[in-house]
Amino acid sequence: MTNDLSRKDKTLGETLRSQGISRRSFLKFCAATASMMALPPSMIPTIANALEKARRPSVIWLSFQECTGCTESLTRAHTATVESLIFDSISLDYHHTLQAAAGHAAEAAREAAMEENNGKYLLVVDGSIPLDNPGYSTIAGISNYDMLMDTARGAAAIISVGTCAAFGGIPHAKPNPTGAVSVSDIIKDKPIINVPGCPPIPVVITGVLTHFLTFGTIPELDNLGRPKTFYGQSIHDRCYRRPFYDKGLFAETFDDEGARLGWCLYKLGCKGPTSYNACATTKWNGGVSFPIEAGHPCLGCSEPDFWDGGGFYKAISMPTENITKTTIYAAAAGVAVGVAVGATGRMKKASASKAHQKVTIDDLEK
Amino acid sequence: MTETELLTWVRGPGFQIATIIFVLGIMLRLFEILMLGRKANLAEAKGSEMSSGLRTVFSRTIPDASTFKRSAFTVTAGYIFHIGLFVVIFLFAPHILLFKDIIGFGWPALPSTVIDATAVITIITLVIVLVHRLRDPVKRFLSNFDDYLGWFVTILPLITGYIAFHRIGMSAPSLIAIHILSVELLMVVFPFTKLMHMFTLILARWYNGAISGYRGVQS
Amino acid sequence: MSDASLPQFNIQIGNDLTWNVQPILHEIRHALRKLLETGESSIIDLRSIPLAPGEEETIIDTLGCGEVHAKLNALGPSEIYETRFTGVWLITHFNEESSIIGRFIEITRFPDILKSQHEDMTIALDQLEQELEHASLSDQNETEAETNT
Numbered sequence: 211m212t213n214d215l216s217r218k219d220k221t222l223g224e225t226l227r228s229q230g231i232s233r234r235s236f237l238k239f240c241a242a243t244a245s246m247m248a249l250p251p252s253m254i255p256t257i258a259n260a261l262e263k264a265r266r267p268s269v270i271w272l273s274f275q276e277c278t279g280c281t282e283s284l285t286r287a288h289t290a291t292v293e294s295l296i297f298d299s300i301s302l303d304y305h306h307t308l309q310a311a312a313g314h315a316a317e318a319a320r321e322a323a324m325e326e327n328n329g330k331y332l333l334v335v336d337g338s339i340p341l342d343n344p345g346y347s348t349i350a351g352i353s354n355y356d357m358l359m360d361t362a363r364g365a366a367a368i369i370s371v372g373t374c375a376a377f378g379g380i381p382h383a384k385p386n387p388t389g390a391v392s393v394s395d396i397i398k399d400k401p402i403i404n405v406p407g408c409p410p411i412p413v414v415i416t417g418v419l420t421h422f423l424t425f426g427t428i429p430e431l432d433n434l435g436r437p438k439t440f441y442g443q444s445i446h447d448r449c450y451r452r453p454f455y456d457k458g459l460f461a462e463t464f465d466d467e468g469a470r471l472g473w474c475l476y477k478l479g480c481k482g483p484t485s486y487n488a489c490a491t492t493k494w495n496g497g498v499s500f501p502i503e504a505g506h507p508c509l510g511c512s513e514p515d516f517w518d519g520g521g522f523y524k525a526i527s528m529p530t531e532n533i534t535k536t537t538i539y540a541a542a543a544g545v546a547v548g549v550a551v552g553a554t555g556r557m558k559k560a561s562a563s564k565a566h567q568k569v570t571i572d573d574l575e576k
Numbered sequence: 577m578t579e580t581e582l583l584t585w586v587r588g589p590g591f592q593i594a595t596i597i598f599v600l601g602i603m604l605r606l607f608e609i610l611m612l613g614r615k616a617n618l619a620e621a622k623g624s625e626m627s628s629g630l631r632t633v634f635s636r637t638i639p640d641a642s643t644f645k646r647s648a649f650t651v652t653a654g655y656i657f658h659i660g661l662f663v664v665i666f667l668f669a670p671h672i673l674l675f676k677d678i679i680g681f682g683w684p685a686l687p688s689t690v691i692d693a694t695a696v697i698t699i700i701t702l703v704i705v706l707v708h709r710l711r712d713p714v715k716r717f718l719s720n721f722d723d724y725l726g727w728f729v730t731i732l733p734l735i736t737g738y739i740a741f742h743r744i745g746m747s748a749p750s751l752i753a754i755h756i757l758s759v760e761l762l763m764v765v766f767p768f769t770k771l772m773h774m775f776t777l778i779l780a781r782w783y784n785g786a787i788s789g790y791r792g793v794q795s
Numbered sequence: 796m797s798d799a800s801l802p803q804f805n806i807q808i809g810n811d812l813t814w815n816v817q818p819i820l821h822e823i824r825h826a827l828r829k830l831l832e833t834g835e836s837s838i839i840d841l842r843s844i845p846l847a848p849g850e851e852e853t854i855i856d857t858l859g860c861g862e863v864h865a866k867l868n869a870l871g872p873s874e875i876y877e878t879r880f881t882g883v884w885l886i887t888h889f890n891e892e893s894s895i896i897g898r899f900i901e902i903t904r905f906p907d908i909l910k911s912q913h914e915d916m917t918i919a920l921d922q923l924e925q926e927l928e929h930a931s932l933s934d935q936n937e938t939e940a941e942t943n944t
Contacts, residue, residue, distance in 0.1 A: 232915050233914040234869045234912050238869050238888050238897075241886075241897050242897040244840070250843075251840050432747070448845040449845065450850070455688065456689055457688075476670065477669075497895065514578045518581075520584050529592070529674065530584065530587045530588040531591065533591065533595055536592050536595050540595060540598075540600040544603025548610075549611055552610070
């Protein structure tokens with residue numbers, strides 16, 4: 211514990227040197243970090259300079275209505291050395307899945323961290339917040355809403371990890387039985403970084419944490435509060451299968467010739483064109499592959515309401531309702547009304563000509 | 577409303593409403609015209625109505641030499657944007673998918689780069705056609721609100737589609753939603769404007785051909 | 796599970812698909828020209844570019860292997876070699892579990908990471924001085940001990 215406290219005052223550079231990590235190792239670490247943060251390699255010296263001086267921030271991680279998939283993703287970040295260095299350089303003071311303490315001790319750790327680092331700590335949230343009945347999700351008898359509001363008050367910034375925290379996610383899916391909302395739905399006075407994905411790519415989570423650690427600032431965000439470095443381009447625009455789309459070569463089913471030849475999955479419902487994420491370049495499992503490379507269309511998990519987007523296997527250009535039926539009924543109704551209107555017109559004409567009386571000279575002379 | 581919600585709405589209820597108005601409107605207007613019928617011709621038939629009518633439906637697609645000479649620009653530009661519209665609407669893979677979903681079968685698509693180029697040519701031609709309409713005193717005199725509305729709802733999906741394809745300015749879900757919305761506007765307006773010529777031209781040509789056939793003259 | 800029961804995929808990586816390989820090679824060409832004319836180095840992060848399966852290998856195979864080959868042992872191994880195009884280096888960083896954590900093409904006369912670093916040399920000098928001092932001290936001690944007996 212005393213060791214921990216003393217480490218908090220040290221810069222990252224000092225911490226690493228005291229661990230016997232050479233400058234050359236540090237530069238390698240910076241190169242990997244730049245790559246991870248999707249920054250150009252020309253930024254490596256800047257990163258080295260900033261990391262050298264970075265201080266160990268306190269991090270409080272709150273988990274609400276979630277499946278722990280985001281934490282699972284994070285702890286499976288494959289660049290083990292780099293991650294462990296980063297986690298050595300932050301102080302994860304509260305995370306009820308990862309921390310050793312339980313019960314009152316755990317809550318005490320959170321309160322202590324909040325008090326000690328008031329206004330400076332980083333709050334990470336995964337999971338959505340139920341507004342319907344607070345009983346749907348509580349921690350140590352505290353409702354998710356109360357805990358979030360209480361903890362957010364002294365936070366320097368909030369990172370919403372996962373689609374649930376960022377946009378409401380699966381708990382928010384229709385009919386949203388718990389009244390789930392995202393962090394940004396209820397907190398308006400703090401900088402919030404959304405890191406959506408179901409789960410987010412591990413290095414994207416660590417990349418955003420590292421950005422905050424390195425530069426102490428919020429990265430540039432898009433209109434949905436997502437860091438542009440990772441969510442700046444659509445999956446479709448960065449997809450290696452894009453040339454097939456442009457040539458009009460598509461897999462029609464999951465086991466046809468096109469699927470075997472690795473053609474575009476648009477017709478199988480790929481949401482790549484409307485989804486923004488780093489999957490196509492950063493990839494998953496340590497850069498091994500990503501869903502489209504494995505032959506499955508993108509579900510668009512980093513987008514709001516992806517669960518209610520009209521079906522995972524329906525192409526974006528296809529209507530979500532049964533339009534064939536609509537067309538047939540509308541056509542039948544159209545014919546009926548057309549005939550009726552036409553018939554009324556004819557009847558009018560017929561009765562008009564029937565009622566027509568010829569004018570004679572006698573009439574005019576009257 | 578989030579952009580995903582908007583996209584889901586335009587693909588779902590929005591498209592359904594547009595389809596109902598589009599199909600119902602077209603059928604209503606066509607059958608209304610058909611119900612009008614024609615006065616019985618008491619003269620003796622000097623030829624077949626059927627063959628002449630059918631032939632005329634197709635033969636009028638090619639302008640006769642004198643018409644072409646008189647208004648070469650109108651005919652050429654008309655051809656370009658009509659063919660362009662056909663290519664862009666019916667030969668782009670995502671669009672074919674929409675038709676396949678409704679009618680049950682699809683057909684081969686053209687590469688998206690070809691569609692892209694065609695869309696640009698079509699947009700430019702439509703703009704030129706409008707300029708021509710505004711500058712030509714006769715055309716301007718003959719034009720009313722209906723003509724300009726028809727032009728607007730036709731070029732709008734082309735422009736929004738082009739922007740959505742290239743993802744300019746906004747995020748993709750919004751752009752695609754706006755594009756579909758512009759098509760829905762076209763569908764809603766279609767049956768009640770001169771855009772109905774897409775269907776009525778067949779009736780008009782048929783009647784012209786049939787009348788001439790009955791009289792035994794060339795149509 | 797036998798291999799035969801798995802569906803066989805033949806994802807093509809012919810010249811047809813590799814639409815990012817040629818641009819990267821041209822980028823390297825421009826960078827090499829810049830290095831020759833202005834002395835300015837460039838780095839390309841291979842992880843920042845969308846590549847189809849096999850495309851990274853195609854790039855690496857095209858670049859080939861040149862005269863210099865170095866290995867680092869810093870937070871896990873790193874492999875650094877000059878390709879058959881002098882001035883074009885391939886740097887691959889691994890972590891301690893031997894998975895790749897970064898892969899760069901550096902167009903430079905000599906990659907920075909191979910140079911001895913100032914901070915490390917300072918520590919090294921300290922250490923050498925300490926060791927020598929310690930050695931001379933223990934020498935003295937030994938001689939003192941001998942005279943005492």
